[in-house]
Amino acid sequence: MKNVDTKGLVLFTRHYRERDLLVKIFTESFGKRMFFIKNASKSRFTASLQPFTVGNFNATINADGLSFLNDVGDVVALTALQSDLDTNAHASVIISLADEVITDGEYDPALYDFLVKTLELMNAGVDSGVLMSIFEIQLLSRFGVRLNLTECAVCGRRDLPLDFSVKFDGCLCKNHWAQDPRRQHLEPNTLYLVGQFQEITLSALTKISVNAQNKQKIQDFISWLFDEYVGVKTRAMRFLEKMPDWEIFKLEKKGESNG
Numbered sequence: 001m002k003n004v005d006t007k008g009l010v011l012f013t014r015h016y017r018e019r020d021l022l023v024k025i026f027t028e029s030f031g032k033r034m035f036f037i038k039n040a041s042k043s044r045f046t047a048s049l050q051p052f053t054v055g056n057f058n059a060t061i062n063a064d065g066l067s068f069l070n071d072v073g074d075v076v077a078l079t080a081l082q083s084d085l086d087t088n089a090h091a092s093v094i095i096s097l098a099d100e101v102i103t104d105g106e107y108d109p110a111l112y113d114f115l116v117k118t119l120e121l122m123n124a125g126v127d128s129g130v131l132m133s134i135f136e137i138q139l140l141s142r143f144g145v146r147l148n149l150t151e152c153a154v155c156g157r158r159d160l161p162l163d164f165s166v167k168f169d170g171c172l173c174k175n176h177w178a179q180d181p182r183r184q185h186l187e188p189n190t191l192y193l194v195g196q197f198q199e200i201t202l203s204a205l206t207k208i209s210v211n212a213q214n215k216q217k218i219q220d221f222i223s224w225l226f227d228e229y230v231g232v233k234t235r236a237m238r239f240l241e242k243m244p245d246w247e248i249f250k251l252e253k254k255g256e257s258n259g
């Protein structure tokens with residue numbers, strides 16, 4: 001048991017027994033930990049512990065079992081992630097993947113930093129669908145999946161239209177498409193953008209613009225990669241896949257009330 005200071009991001013909260021609360025926080029210095037808040041409605045910390053909140057935590061970290069908070073400061077709630085349905089759905093996916101990809105208690109400040117930076121950009125209004133795709137494609141290697149999405153697996157060319165091939169676990173340029181009749185038949189532009197996303201650094205990213213149609217194709221391809229190579233589908237990912245139907249539903253409702 002030790003008393004420590006660390007930055008952290010609240011991943012989620014869960015009611016526990018009648019009055020208590022469990023809060024999962026991704027701490028910068030001690031990985032993901034579950035914290036126990038006794039008598040949550042009376043705790044001075046509860047208001048600061050909404051999901052998508054970053055702060056400084058003084059905590060008692062236990063090697064096994066639950067940890068405890070002694071103090072919470074410098075709290076910043078990423079409010080756009082809490083209030084906007086679309087942004088919230090994308091942010092929830094990346095939180096769920098960050099939770100999935102490492103075990104609790106594993107020290108991983110690089111992942112913490114990548115996660116918080118991505119969420120902060122979403123909160124600042126950068127396209128949340130694009131940011132989610134960047135996060136997902138760069139997380140693949142942490143799931144043990146290393147795919148070269150920027151050059152032909154046969155000849156190494158990067159300047160010709162590419163397509164993805166399961167047979168080669170990578171890409172084929174136009175000259176080598178014949179080597180896999182069952183290639184994915186992606187639009188070359190989709191794969192080009194995913195390749196860019198794989199290599200981009202968030203600090204270099206100020207403004208991205210991808211039209212809605214391309215964004216959906218990119219998301220579909222990455223979702224397929226996760227099915228094919230990772231086998232992980234979190235609840236947040238399934239929820240997001242159902243979202244387009246919701247959008248149509250909302251539009252129809254609007255049409256009805258106006259008509």
Ligand SMILES: [Zn+2]
Pocket residue numbers: 152153154155156157172173174175176
């Ligand atoms: Zn080639």
